[in-house]
Amino acid sequence: MGYVDEVIELVIKKNPAEPEFHQAVKEVLESLRPVVDANEEKFRREALLERIVEPDRQIKFRVPWVDDKGQVQVNTGYRVQFNNSIGPYKGGLRLHPSVNLGIIKFLGFEQIFKNSLTGLPIGGGKGGSDFDPKGKSDREVLAFCTSFITELYKYIGADVDVPAGDIGTGAREIGYMFGQFKKIKGTYEGVLTGKGLTYGGSLVRTEATGYGLLYLTEEMLKCNGLDIAGKTVVVSGSGNVAIYAIQKAHQLGAKVVTASDSNGWVYDADGIDVETLKEIKEVKRARLTEYVKYRPKAEYHEGRGVWNVKCDIALPCATQNELLLEDAKVLVENGCIAVAEGANMPTTLDATEYLLANGVLFAPGKAANAGGVATSALEMSQNSERLSWTFEEVDAKLKQIMVNIFHNMSNAAERYNAKGNYVVGANIAGFEKVATAMIAQGIW
Numbered sequence: 001m002g003y004v005d006e007v008i009e010l011v012i013k014k015n016p017a018e019p020e021f022h023q024a025v026k027e028v029l030e031s032l033r034p035v036v037d038a039n040e041e042k043f044r045r046e047a048l049l050e051r052i053v054e055p056d057r058q059i060k061f062r063v064p065w066v067d068d069k070g071q072v073q074v075n076t077g078y079r080v081q082f083n084n085s086i087g088p089y090k091g092g093l094r095l096h097p098s099v100n101l102g103i104i105k106f107l108g109f110e111q112i113f114k115n116s117l118t119g120l121p122i123g124g125g126k127g128g129s130d131f132d133p134k135g136k137s138d139r140e141v142l143a144f145c146t147s148f149i150t151e152l153y154k155y156i157g158a159d160v161d162v163p164a165g166d167i168g169t170g171a172r173e174i175g176y177m178f179g180q181f182k183k184i185k186g187t188y189e190g191v192l193t194g195k196g197l198t199y200g201g202s203l204v205r206t207e208a209t210g211y212g213l214l215y216l217t218e219e220m221l222k223c224n225g226l227d228i229a230g231k232t233v234v235v236s237g238s239g240n241v242a243i244y245a246i247q248k249a250h251q252l253g254a255k256v257v258t259a260s261d262s263n264g265w266v267y268d269a270d271g272i273d274v275e276t277l278k279e280i281k282e283v284k285r286a287r288l289t290e291y292v293k294y295r296p297k298a299e300y301h302e303g304r305g306v307w308n309v310k311c312d313i314a315l316p317c318a319t320q321n322e323l324l325l326e327d328a329k330v331l332v333e334n335g336c337i338a339v340a341e342g343a344n345m346p347t348t349l350d351a352t353e354y355l356l357a358n359g360v361l362f363a364p365g366k367a368a369n370a371g372g373v374a375t376s377a378l379e380m381s382q383n384s385e386r387l388s389w390t391f392e393e394v395d396a397k398l399k400q401i402m403v404n405i406f407h408n409m410s411n412a413a414e415r416y417n418a419k420g421n422y423v424v425g426a427n428i429a430g431f432e433k434v435a436t437a438m439i440a441q442g443i444w
């Protein structure tokens with residue numbers, strides 16, 4: 001058995017009941033085979049793969065809070081600090097009932113390579129809780145966030161670990177957490193990113209993941225002789241990533257015809273109206289069923305279905321494992337030319353393989369959605385400098401980072417005889433830098 005297979009087997013044995021973590025490790029390690037094969041003796045002696053799949057530490061804690069009826073509720077909090085060989089741990093906090101240790105580990109593991117790919121000095125981490133902010137009052141969200149940070153503050157800091165938003169964690173939650181950190185610690189530091197603009201947040205952070213996804217998609221198409229203008233796009237999700245992906249796609253001359261949430265999806269032949277979506281999701285925090293009230297010509301459908309709509313480009317922007325093999329087959333049949341992942345691991349392994357085998361350009365999430373964390377790192381830089389850059393400055397830096405990421409992964413794929421396979425390219429490019437840093441820093 002080869003080194004890669006041995007380590008995958010070890011991960012499954014040591015981390016039972018964590019299927020998403022197994023999936024992420026398998027996807028990354030399998031695409032690293034060419035690099036591992038070329039350095040097997042050295043990597044084995046260093047136990048490099050065994051070290052990289054084991055988090056530096058994982059913190060799990062009780063989060064008690066009082067609801068509006070006076071009842072004490074208890075959630076579980078997590079922070080997995082995966083690898084800080086190239087910079088302080090950096091990664092979001094997910095608040096969703098589906099959160100468990102395996103999900104946080106998969107996200108933290110992916111984050112190592114994504115952060116490395118940005119070219120910025122940030123390590124990999126992820127956290128969150130099984131708390132569901134949906135349907136909670138502002139006071140309940142405040143109570144949860146206060147309790148969550150009252151424990152987590154011990155483990156984070158501007159030079160240690162800098163959490164950010166993710167599913168369920170937006171500017172409101174980050175604000176409540178920042179306030180509590182400041183109160184307990186007595187320091188005003190850039191310990192969280194995604195902050196409000198009046199207290200250290202960066203312009204473009206809200207838009208960054210969606211905009212970055214489109215900058216990378218545009219570059220990928222351009223380098224393959226294609227133009228994004230005039231293309232029909234399907235998007236899943238209607239949260240932070242989806243909204244700004246749709247906005248930028250329209251700015252670049254494409255037309256996005258779908259959006260979805262966990263209950264259903266909308267089809268709008270005239271193009272999804274971003275202002276309506278923002279009103280429903282960001283202001284009212286309502287369900288997507290509302291969309292047709294504003295746009296009567298659009299259609300609302302219960303359940304899944306976005307990938308059945310004929311398109312040139314598909315952008316999964318909701319959650320993990322939302323684009324399955326059967327969906328990939330329909331996309332190919334309908335002539336889809338490109339899939340770029342706005343969400344983390346939205347495409348299953350067999351669906352990814354099918355898309356690649358059928359010549360669909362495929363940009364994996366760790367490259368395509370890295371704009372969010374990259375701009376978070378730019379927020380960290382601004383906080384350290386105690387300066388704020390203009391929208392145009394940050395947006396230009398973001399675009400350059402996404403273009404560089406595309407070329408880094410494309411070049412890495414070519415170097416290892418996998419031209420056009422950006423999954424292999426992204427993993428290799430992200431891994432090489434981290435591996436070099438780990439080896440240089442001795443055994444830890």
Ligand code: NDP
Nearest residue numbers: 167168209237238239240241261262318319343344369372
């Ligand atoms: P939001 O919470 O803003 O939006 C998530 C969207 O996905 C909502 O439309 C939500 O619907 C839908 N969704 C969530 N869970 C499920 C589910 N189990 N099944 C179907 N739909 C679901 O999150 P973000 O937009 O911030 O994040 C989306 C994805 O992008 C995640 O994978 C996240 O990890 C990734 N990502 C986010 C970054 C960021 O900067 N925000 C950066 C990099 C990656 P509903 O409202 O019904 O729950």
